[in-house]
Amino acid sequence: MKLKSGILFASLCFFCSFFIACQKNEELIPTTNTTDNQSSSEIPTTGVNNATVSTETIALGKALFWDPILSGKRDVSCATCHHPANGYADNLDLSIGVNAVGLGRNRHFLSPNTFAFVKRNAQTILNTAFNGMDANGNVNPATAPMFWDSRVRSLETQSIEPIKTLEEMRGNAYSEAVAIDSVVARLKRIPQYQQLFQSAFGNAQSITAANMGIAIASFERTLVANNSRVDRYNAGERSALTAQEINGMNAFQTVGCASCHSGNMFSDFQLHVLSVPDNTKNAQSDAGANNTYAFRTPSLRNLRVTAPYMHSGVFQTLNDVVGFYNRIAGGNSQNRNVTGRQIDPRIRNLRIGNNQAAIVAFINALSDDNFDKTVPTSVPSRLSVGGNIR
Ligand code: HEC
Numbered sequence: 001m002k003l004k005s006g007i008l009f010a011s012l013c014f015f016c017s018f019f020i021a022c023q024k025n026e027e028l029i030p031t032t033n034t035t036d037n038q039s040s041s042e043i044p045t046t047g048v049n050n051a052t053v054s055t056e057t058i059a060l061g062k063a064l065f066w067d068p069i070l071s072g073k074r075d076v077s078c079a080t081c082h083h084p085a086n087g088y089a090d091n092l093d094l095s096i097g098v099n100a101v102g103l104g105r106n107r108h109f110l111s112p113n114t115f116a117f118v119k120r121n122a123q124t125i126l127n128t129a130f131n132g133m134d135a136n137g138n139v140n141p142a143t144a145p146m147f148w149d150s151r152v153r154s155l156e157t158q159s160i161e162p163i164k165t166l167e168e169m170r171g172n173a174y175s176e177a178v179a180i181d182s183v184v185a186r187l188k189r190i191p192q193y194q195q196l197f198q199s200a201f202g203n204a205q206s207i208t209a210a211n212m213g214i215a216i217a218s219f220e221r222t223l224v225a226n227n228s229r230v231d232r233y234n235a236g237e238r239s240a241l242t243a244q245e246i247n248g249m250n251a252f253q254t255v256g257c258a259s260c261h262s263g264n265m266f267s268d269f270q271l272h273v274l275s276v277p278d279n280t281k282n283a284q285s286d287a288g289a290n291n292t293y294a295f296r297t298p299s300l301r302n303l304r305v306t307a308p309y310m311h312s313g314v315f316q317t318l319n320d321v322v323g324f325y326n327r328i329a330g331g332n333s334q335n336r337n338v339t340g341r342q343i344d345p346r347i348r349n350l351r352i353g354n355n356q357a358a359i360v361a362f363i364n365a366l367s368d369d370n371f372d373k374t375v376p377t378s379v380p381s382r383l384s385v386g387g388n389i390r
């Protein structure tokens with residue numbers, strides 16, 4: 001085991017302790033950099049040399065996450081749309097990236113404006129370390145699905161994407177082809193980043209896009225919120241849930257929600273066709289994964305702080321979401337591009353009946369407010385922390 005894996009082990013045990021015993025992790029921590037042939041039960045560090053995941057990569061990742069230097073006009077950071085005040089999402093139906101000001105529900109385009117909304121609702125970063133978790137609680141970080149349509153795999157790979165995207169961070173400052181190189185060149189000129197990359201990766205040549213991805217992903221893996229009242233109840237604290245929430249928990253199983261929202265993250269991480277309505281702010285219908293109108297089952301943790309819901313952000317409340325399920329359970333598609341027969345057969349078996357309020361109460365009890373809400377006081381570029389979000 002290399003020097004830094006002690007820290008790694010300690011921190012990952014902390015992250016995973018709720019549902020994977022530390023002892024189990026101990027056996028599974030790879031001692032070498034193995035990107036191939038990974039056992040699916042490894043802790044979330046893959047795609048990465050274990051030795052490079054450390055308190056130093058986490059610190060660098062946090063700086064990058066909050067620094068608008070990653071955006072074309074130096075005014076949008078990852079935290080602009082994934083802010084702790086908004087559950088690491090943005091509380092908008094569709095995200096607003098470039099040419100805009102404000103945070104969360106107050107964010108709006110500047111005028112004049114020619115940029116479109118980001119075409120989907122911002123997902124929370126909380127618990128993304130566990131994306132792809134299987135029924136046994138195992139995660140393969142290298143293949144972890146990212147985005148509503150699972151089009152990207154692994155946090156490391158995902159973290160580069162928004163930098164290239166026109167409406168999210170790039171704007172018109174440079175072309176997509178040179179976006180990453182332009183950002184890397186900027187970082188190389190900033191003394192504090194030279195130091196941070198040096199201490200995270202060991203040498204002065206280490207300011208690369210790949211290491212940027214590793215660092216951001218390391219930080220994201222610290223954003224865990226999985227000790228909700230439901231978890232405490234299941235761990236034996238019988239007073240943690242109300243009678244209604246317990247009824248909701250049972251109904252969630254018997255009604256059939258758990259056939260897709262399964263496992264410790266309340267997601268099978270598979271793609272399903274539901275017929276969620278499009279957002280009318282988008283010029284075109286969002287056809288989802290491979291134009292099939294399938295979207296990935298989201299985790300149901302922490303939804304109390306991440307409204308609105310679904311890939312299109314069209315539902316403001318959990319009640320609206322369950323009302324939607326009531327309609328589609330009868331085979332009534334809610335999206336004109338999806339036929340009733342295309343809707344996942346599991347949906348047609350849902351019988352929500354009079355359990356709606358209890359199910360909503362249960363989902364609310366799946367929130368854990370005890371996550372890292374710290375905002376750095378400054379970022380290495382000396383730009384505004386988090387971007388143009390005041
Ligand atoms: C302008 C708003 C915006 C900015 C800036 C932004 N994101 Fe996102 N993020 C989104 C949206 C919207 C989605 C969902 C997109 C989709 O599914 O196509 C998303 C999805 C993600 C996901 C996937 C979560 C999951 O469960 O699949 C991760 C991880 C993520 N963003 C991290 C980042 C990082 C890291 C940065 C900075 C490099 C960043 N985001 C910048 C809006 C934003």
Ligand code: HEC
Pocket residue numbers: 148255256257258259260261271272273274276295296297298299300303308309310311312318321322325344346347350352359363
């Ligand atoms: C066939 C699989 C399946 C079943 C069964 C299912 N869901 Fe979902 N659920 C999904 C998918 C897929 C999405 C995302 C759809 C989208 O955005 O287009 C989703 C989204 C959600 C969301 C929004 C989460 C967010 O972050 O926006 C909630 C809440 C939810 N489901 C609750 C339920 C409840 C309650 C039930 C039972 C009444 C249920 N689901 C049954 C697959 C399923």
